[in-house]
Amino acid sequence: MNDVIGGVMLPFIGTSLGAACVFPMRKQLGDTVQRVLAGFAAGVMTAASIWSLLIPAIEQSEERFGRLAFFPAAAGLLTGVLFMLALGAGIDRLCADGRIARKLPRNTMLLLAVTLHNIPEGMAVGAAYAGVLYGEGGGLTAAAALALAAGIAIQNFPEGAIISMPLKAEGMTRRRAFAAGVLSGAVEPLGAAVTILAAGLIAPAMPYLLGFAAGAMLHVTAAELIPETNDPSSPAVGALSCTGGFLVMMILDVMLG
Numbered sequence: 131m132n133d134v135i136g137g138v139m140l141p142f143i144g145t146s147l148g149a150a151c152v153f154p155m156r157k158q159l160g161d162t163v164q165r166v167l168a169g170f171a172a173g174v175m176t177a178a179s180i181w182s183l184l185i186p187a188i189e190q191s192e193e194r195f196g197r198l199a200f201f202p203a204a205a206g207l208l209t210g211v212l213f214m215l216a217l218g219a220g221i222d223r224l225c226a227d228g229r230i231a232r233k234l235p236r237n238t239m240l241l242l243a244v245t246l247h248n249i250p251e252g253m254a255v256g257a258a259y260a261g262v263l264y265g266e267g268g269g270l271t272a273a274a275a276l277a278l279a280a281g282i283a284i285q286n287f288p289e290g291a292i293i294s295m296p297l298k299a300e301g302m303t304r305r306r307a308f309a310a311g312v313l314s315g316a317v318e319p320l321g322a323a324v325t326i327l328a329a330g331l332i333a334p335a336m337p338y339l340l341g342f343a344a345g346a347m348l349h350v351t352a353a354e355l356i357p358e359t360n361d362p363s364s365p366a367v368g369a370l371s372c373t374g375g376f377l378v379m380m381i382l383d384v385m386l387g
Contacts, residue, residue: 133272134259137279138322141251142315144283148290149311152304155295165359166371167288172355173375174285175251179344179351181383182258182278187340190261206341207348210250214349217246245314247354250346251286252321255279257343259322260329261336277386281379286315 187203195201258275294311298304329339359368 133276134263134326137259137276138252138255138319138326140276140279140283141248141255141286141318144286145248145290145293145315145318146312148287148292149294149308149315151291152294152298152307152311155291161361162364162367164292165361165367167292168355168358169368169371170375170378171285171289172351172359173372173377174281174379175347175351175355175375176372177376177379177383178254178278178281179347181380182274182281183254183340183344183347186258186261186274187337187344190340191337202337203341203344206338206343207345209338210342210345210347211349212345213342214250214346214353217249218353245317247350248286248315248317249321250343250350251282252318253325253339254343254347255282255318256322256325257329257336257339260326261340263326264329264336273386274383277379277382280386281382282318284378285375286318290315 184203184207187206188199191199191202255275255278258278262272262275290311293314294307297307297310302310325339325343329336356368356372359372361367
């Protein structure tokens, strides 16, 4: 159980360490650096969705569904994407409400957006460890779940800096910007815990949960991370950084899994 708790907390620790960059660093990250970090994160999350979530979901369904083993993973993936679309639309409407927008400062809006981004990461780690705990994860092992948690933690480190440093540039004190970065990552262990509990109550739903987490992560990747890497003047930046993140996560999963 200690290994599970440690793995679940890894992404949160990565975000917190990244947010702490606001103390030694004086300037906000440059546009090119932010594109590189976004591309790396996109590669990590894409590889994690495939190796750590979708493939185990399909393998776990083979005995029960035969040639239709793809169905639970596909259904979960589509549901995850639709859930994130609905959640994002709800937050957009909230932010567009003039009465609310006047009450909530821009920093709070940014924090809400980043917190939304972190929810599927926590769910993905929770789904992986639930598969290990309840023996319903197909090819998932404790090492593979740890690889997923470590990969997300690696991409969360620069993400934490991307959160806290713009907040500092907006006028927040370093301590408050750091606290905001840490707070944005707090939903990750919470999301993981809820997913583990849900999987324990309905063990046959594991492949659907794995697919759901993959869909949520892929939505964040396609809708938020990849667009941030786009720059017609230097298209190689996004392509190479995304490939690098994908390779790192693939290597972690194969070596540890």
